[in-house]
Amino acid sequence: MxxxxxxxxxxxxxxxxxxxxxxxxxxxxxxxxxxxxxxxxxxxxxxxxxxxxxxxxxxxxxxxxxxxxxxxxxxxxxxxxxxxxxxxxxxxxxxxxxxxxxxxxxxxxxxxxxxxxxxxxxxxxxxxxxxxxxxxxxxxxxxxxxxxxxxxxxxxxxxxxxxxxxxxxxxxxxxxxxxxxxINKIKSKVLFITGITESELAPIINDFILNRNNLYIKSHPKGISNGVYHIELVISFQSNDFSDSLINSIIKDLITSIKIKTNITVDE
Known part of the structure; x- marks a missing residue:
């Protein structure tokens, strides 16, 4: 709780x-x-x-x-x-x-x-x-x-x-x-993404969080620089059940899901 x-x-x-x-x-x-x-x-x-x-x-x-x-x-x-x-x-x-x-x-x-x-x-x-x-x-x-x-x-x-x-x-x-x-402590990770619009990213996130309890992902558009979209992605793990190794595994899977095109970059 x-x-x-x-x-x-x-x-x-x-x-x-x-x-x-x-x-x-x-x-x-x-x-x-x-x-x-x-x-x-x-x-x-x-x-x-x-x-x-x-x-x-x-x-x-x-x-x-x-x-x-x-x-x-x-x-x-x-x-x-x-x-x-x-x-x-x-x-x-x-x-x-x-x-x-x-x-x-x-x-x-x-x-x-x-x-x-x-x-x-x-x-x-x-x-x-x-x-x-x-x-x-x-x-x-x-x-x-x-x-x-x-x-x-x-x-x-x-x-x-x-x-x-x-x-x-x-x-x-x-x-x-x-x-x-x-309390259940909220742990967060931030990813910095370029080369994809928020509307393209949205269905990827929706599919990723499906059936994953206590996981909340929020995108924050940071604008366009040199013709490239920039997005900050905050991933919140809202339960003590998330160990560091599990968090790292989820982040790795999320990055793989996001990089659907070769021009997309994801940095931690």
């Missing part, structure tokens, strides 16, 4: 076109690298009704993990945690560990002369107001801690929207907690 992930990206700037949603790409890449499966993603505005609606969709789905990026900062429109609190009926409270993380971080910024002084303002305390029983996640890059909430059978992770902060917490705090031994 695959462990399923859903991702919620929050921010008006993502839907206005001002900011590229690089966090979504990073999260998907990091999860795929360890063999996990992202089933859905949502991009929504800084709006409590929207946040609550999408969170309820994810809670009622078959996902195991919900990863949310954005809305953890000190400003009025950073409302992710308050929306989670109201939606899941988990009261907000000062989390002493999160508060200590924030104090330590700002104290360090003063020592490094990045800021002149530090006082524990209401805006800074806001970043330590977490839903009841939350686990704060250390932010080594910024000031707002990430948050892990275990709710029913779900793991809900809240990460800052700033890409470097998000990635740091994801790599150092979140990924190590995912027990990949309990």
């Amino acid at each position: 695959f462990m399923k992930f859903e991702i919620i990206s929050i921010g008006n700037e993502l839907l206005s076109g001002r900011t590229l949603n690089s966090n979504l790409q990073t999260i998907c890449q990091k999860l795929t690298d360890i063999g996990c499966n992202v089933s859905r993603s949502y991009v929504i505005r800084d709006d409590p009704t929207e946040i609550s609606h999408v969170l309820n969709l994810c809670i009622s789905s078959d996902s195991d993990w919900i990863i949310i990026s954005g809305g953890l900062g000190p400003t009025f429109d950073d409302m992710t945690l308050s929306c989670i609190s109201s939606t899941l009926n988990l009261p907000l409270e000062i989390n002493d560990i999160a508060l200590e993380m924030i104090i330590t971080r700002y104290t360090d910024l003063v020592k490094k002369n990045i800021i002149e002084f530090f006082s524990l303002t209401d805006s800074r305390k806001k970043m330590a107001m977490l839903p009841k029983n939350s686990i704060p996640l250390k932010n080594n890059v910024g000031t707002a801690p990430g948050v892990l909430i275990k709710y029913e059978n779900k793991n809900i992770v809240c990460l800052p929207g700033v890409p470097k902060e998000m990635e740091s917490i994801l790599i150092n705090e979140v990924l190590p907690t995912i027990d990949t031994n309990k």
